[in-house]
Amino acid sequence: MRPADFKYTETHEWIKVNDKKKEATVGITDYAVEQLSDLVHIELPKVGANCEQGAGFGEIESVKTVADLLSPLTGKILEVNKAIADRLDSLKEDPFEEGWLIKIKFTDPGELTSLMTSKEYGEFLESQKAETEDDEEKKKEEGSEEDVDEDDFM
DSSP, X not given: OOOTTSEEOTTSEEEEEETTTTEEEEEEOHHHHHHHOSEEEEEOOOTTOEEOTTXXXXXXXXXXXXXXXXXXXXXXXEEEOGGGGTOTHXXXXXXXXTTOOEEEEESOGGGGGGSBOHHHHHHHHHHHHHHHHHXXXXXXXXXXXXXXXXXXXX
């Protein structure tokens, strides 16, 4: 179950916001972890680095692909979950708590309005699944043997 009080992005990052401190904890959703499957490596930024909404702050690698991790907010990296590199399984086991990646001191609270609620994110996932099923059905009808691009989720 995805936390209802978190915010979400179309690129499958989650955000737990502490408005009083203008801080946010960021991770990747259970859906992202599921799509990536067998995780092998993660690259995270250094504490003190600047991040910009929509720009990459790191990469996560699986046996399938390498995906960029995109910052949901503009600000400065306050903390990095260094333990995650040695325990990538915690992303599968507990993506919304133990699996956090970075903490950001954000500078523009207005950016929060561009993020989705848990309900909106669920609806977004349903629409993506429907589109993927439609694409697969069209390919079958056309006789195409091409695989769906696995990188499309992030």
